[in-house]
Amino acid sequence: MYTTLAHNMRPTTIREILGQEHLVSKGALLLKMVETKRPFSTIFYGPPGCGKTTLATCLANDLGIPYKIFNASTGNKKEMDIIIEQAKVSDGLFVIIDEVHRLNKDKQDHLLPHIENGLLVIAGCTTANPFHSINPAIRSRCHILEVKPLExxxxxxxxxxxxxxxxxxxxxxxxxxxxxxxxxxxxxxxxxxxxxxxxxxxxxxxxxxxxxxxxxxSNLQANSQFDKDEDQYYDTLSGLQKSIRGSDVNGAMYYFAKLIDAGDMESLERRLVTTAYEDIGLANPNACMRTVTAFQAAKVIGFPEARIPIASAIIDLCLSPKSKSGEIAIDSALQTLRTHPLPAPRYLRLTPVGLEEDEKYQYDRPELWEYIQYLPDPIANQQFYVPWLTSSYEKALAQNYERLLKHGRTNNIKALNNQKKKA
Structure with missing residues (x-):
């Protein structure tokens, strides 16, 4: 039977592994495991083609123990039962679980006691970050090892x-x-x-x-495609956002180019609109609106042409001044809310009860509005918004904010109403 070069060149022992010096070099963990003949359950995670399953197979070969491969995506409970019975007969078994993050709860519950008592030693292999994608019950019984892309x-x-x-x-x-x-x-x-x-x-x-x-x-193409459910995809989205935040337009263009192949405009739109308001925000509100408009155009024309308006929006965001003051302000308010869940003052309520007419909020007196205290008394002087003076626009907002803070606010609505009437 014909087999591929990639299959034929697959290493069979730890010493044939390419790269991964942090795991297989002299004194490294996996080599020590082989030397001491003390296997323990592991989870190997890393991008496709870096050698996770190969590493697990080599480990079993070097330990000299029988092993089985179980695919969590396609394998069923019956196959798992057969593996468990084989383990009982042979007094233990090394099980390589491909796509381990896809084990459903039933399969995990079925495996857990056998991993716990040492009947099964597993080597889970996954492209997804195990800290996000694998059940804590499985994760706590395994040593997590990163398998890096080959240089x-x-x-x-x-x-x-x-x-x-x-x-x-x-x-x-x-x-x-x-x-x-x-x-x-x-x-x-x-x-x-x-x-x-x-x-x-x-x-x-x-x-x-x-x-x-x-x-x-041979029309070879660079291997830049990746599954949008894999960590590498989200790492690329993260690289795009951080490049924009760091005003690196070239870095942003590179990560955007990688994402075009995935064709997932919805995730790209969600990330970039969030980035616009989170990282640019009040420093350049028009850039935020232009980002929304760019995606409206992109969805009309579709890829590959959609790359043009999106690229323009990314460049705009990269080279804009930055301000996270909006995000910081709401996060600060949320933090205060958790410790001070207070009702609105009576005079701000929709239908205040028991107040005289001149103690109520006056809808027809706009000249009074900026003198009224809106926060509850216990946190009346709390300031959530701190301006970032990175643009002329937010500097103008900051000047007005300073003016408002200087003249102060009051919860004595009656006095305020009467004072302003006399004036």
Missing amino acids: VNNIIKGLTNSLTSPRGLNNLYKADDEVLEKIANYSGGDIRYAYNCLEVCSITATNNTITMDDVIK
Whole structure:
């Protein structure tokens, strides 16, 4: 049966693993686990193609214990029961659980006592951050280890090995150094993708030599696509927002370019409109409105043309002055509310009871409104809004705010009404 180069080059022992020095180098945790023959349950998390399942398989091989692979997305309870029975017969079993974050509650409850008593040692593999996506009951019984994307030099090393390895291309082909570097850069840290690219290029190669012409003929594409449910997607959205906050227009354009492939305009709109009001806010309110308008246009025309109005909005937000005063003000008010859940003063209520006419809020006296105390008495002098003087617009707001604070406010509505009448 034909098997792919990526499959054939899969490591079988810890010492064959590329990269991941923090886990498999001398003195590192997994190597110590093998040396001491003391396995414990783990969760490996990281992006696709970085070697999570391979690492788990190598660990089982080096420990010399039988293992089974269970896919949490497609596996059912019956398969799980078979694994548990096998574990009882063999006095323990190493179980590699792919997509471990997709284990439903029933499956988790079924596994928990067997993980707890040591009958099953699991190695869960996931592209999702386990601190967000995995049930705390499972998480608390496992040691969480990050598996990092492979660096370019690791991937070049893997490709070079594959050219000569009997399990790989077995010296049937040669490749220029620039070809291997190009493929490694295309791979985005995914070694499987790199092996697949090299294998495709070998099909078009002449004279058993893979050249840059073969890379061009093979129509290779950079591996920038990712599932919008994966951490990498949300990390990219986070990179976009932080680039805007840091006024790095080039960083923002790069992360936006990555997100275009996902085609998820709804998440992009939600993140960018939030960013506009959270990070730019009162420093440039018009930029906030232009962001909303840009997405109205983007939804009418759709991708790929939608990239144009969205890019303009991102550039606008990046290079605008920044102010988080709006977000900070409401967060401060919420914090005070949790410790001081107070009713509105009687004179502000919709239908105040027991007040004389001149003690009530006067709807026809706008000249009085800015002298009235609106906060409840116990927090009457609380200030939630602190201006950010990063733009002429908010500086103007701050000047008016200072004027209002200077003349103060009162809860003596009767005196205020009568005083202003005499004046």
